[in-house]
Amino acid sequence: MVDNSKPSPSDNAIEVRQLRKEFGVLKAVDGVSFDLKHGEFLSIFGPNGAGKTTLIKILTGLTRPSSGTARVAGYEVEEGIPAMRREIGVISHSSALYADLTPLENLIFFGKMYGLEHPQESAQTALEDVGLAPRRHDRVRTFSRGMLQRLSIARAILHEPSILFLDEPFTGLDIHASNVLKEHLQTLHNKKRTILMTTHDVSCGLEMCDKVALQVMGQFAFFEDIKDIVKENFETLYFDAVRNNQFTMGIRPH
Amino acid sequence: MNLFLSQVSAIVWKDFVTELKTRELFSAMFIFALLVILIFIFSVNLSIVKASEVGPGILWVAFLFSGTLGLNRSFVLEKENGCLMGLMLAPADRTAIYFGKLISNLVFLSIMELFILPLFMIFFNIDLIEYLLPLLLVIFLGTLGFCALGTLLSSLASNLKTREIMLPILLYPLLVPIVIGVVRMTGQILAGEPLSGMMNWIGLTASFDIIYIGVSIMTIDHILEE
Numbered sequence: 001m002v003d004n005s006k007p008s009p010s011d012n013a014i015e016v017r018q019l020r021k022e023f024g025v026l027k028a029v030d031g032v033s034f035d036l037k038h039g040e041f042l043s044i045f046g047p048n049g050a051g052k053t054t055l056i057k058i059l060t061g062l063t064r065p066s067s068g069t070a071r072v073a074g075y076e077v078e079e080g081i082p083a084m085r086r087e088i089g090v091i092s093h094s095s096a097l098y099a100d101l102t103p104l105e106n107l108i109f110f111g112k113m114y115g116l117e118h119p120q121e122s123a124q125t126a127l128e129d130v131g132l133a134p135r136r137h138d139r140v141r142t143f144s145r146g147m148l149q150r151l152s153i154a155r156a157i158l159h160e161p162s163i164l165f166l167d168e169p170f171t172g173l174d175i176h177a178s179n180v181l182k183e184h185l186q187t188l189h190n191k192k193r194t195i196l197m198t199t200h201d202v203s204c205g206l207e208m209c210d211k212v213a214l215q216v217m218g219q220f221a222f223f224e225d226i227k228d229i230v231k232e233n234f235e236t237l238y239f240d241a242v243r244n245n246q247f248t249m250g251i252r253p254h
Numbered sequence: 255m256n257l258f259l260s261q262v263s264a265i266v267w268k269d270f271v272t273e274l275k276t277r278e279l280f281s282a283m284f285i286f287a288l289l290v291i292l293i294f295i296f297s298v299n300l301s302i303v304k305a306s307e308v309g310p311g312i313l314w315v316a317f318l319f320s321g322t323l324g325l326n327r328s329f330v331l332e333k334e335n336g337c338l339m340g341l342m343l344a345p346a347d348r349t350a351i352y353f354g355k356l357i358s359n360l361v362f363l364s365i366m367e368l369f370i371l372p373l374f375m376i377f378f379n380i381d382l383i384e385y386l387l388p389l390l391l392v393i394f395l396g397t398l399g400f401c402a403l404g405t406l407l408s409s410l411a412s413n414l415k416t417r418e419i420m421l422p423i424l425l426y427p428l429l430v431p432i433v434i435g436v437v438r439m440t441g442q443i444l445a446g447e448p449l450s451g452m453m454n455w456i457g458l459t460a461s462f463d464i465i466y467i468g469v470s471i472m473t474i475d476h477i478l479e480e
Contacts, residue, residue, distance in 0.1 A: 060343060061343075062343070085344060094336030096340030097340070101272060113346055
């Protein structure tokens, strides 16, 4: 029997093989396979309903796949593996923060949930990292969308995970907040964190990533190295996929 | 401290800090329970029926109905801003989430009950002082069972649009054994009977408390999964 509680050594931070998730007749994720090496940044684009969020939910252990396998940080992805969850941080369009608590209280709480030795100190450091230390005693309810997203980053990196999952992190941000978020992500990427991000923002997504994937109707239409992609060609293919919610397999944005 | 216990205490700490800041839960439960008792006072003619005969039923109706308000809020707070997702991403056993919420609910409801008891005593002119210890034991057993099952079902109902309706519909039928037990015991205590004479009821109520907690431990993993 395979012991899933221990990581298997691998060059890849994420390994996905023929992953499928079906909701009745709807195939949200349909035979997705890819590898992502440690320290790489993958941007996944795709129209609404393409299955990007479901893919992240499977990879973070929030939902079970119908079939296929996935390894994250060396752990077989299955619900209920606390060791794997220590290695990942997740930022989504919902902040996962308690509105009536202060940023400091929120981070101390999550620090305790992750079993950090010094949750108070870690929370202070994380708040300073995202520039929210002066607002640490204000209620989160009073924060703007951009500040919430920065606090979400602090929450996600509090336990220093090696892999970050970002589900449309630029949604609802103004240009200044987007730039601040981009800087934070760039810093995390420079620190060799593995990052998997879904986004509709083509320029941001292509600017930061090492690998690009386009997901349409649950499938990866392509998965390429950024060096092999011509930005303008990609934009044309992407907008076509969004407009028609379909993609002719085999076409490449070279 | 063991990680499991530290996670349970973190959830309880978080719920307490939130409640201290908002005071939403306690004030809503307390006012509702008080209103229930006041309505019964005006609708029951205490010169015809004995307060010790109708009192137990009224007291538990107030406790359970107001407790349902608290249970409804319990997991709704976790659903706001996707906080439950944040909890589920933490390296915590799902039962730690359940026990954290169970303890918070139990403590909030118990505090509310402690505030309601003296008012009940005054309105119904019943001297509870001499029966206080056995009465507190019975209230604890009933409240534990109510919170054990209620916490599980509120986590289930929190995913539904009609959660305010669904929680009582799911909860009350399953609570019948405990309600019968605690109302009978409360009546017997107010009639001056010793606790030793109601060991069967205590055993029944405690057994259901254990069953509800056991079922919750077995099912919370699947219920919290989206």
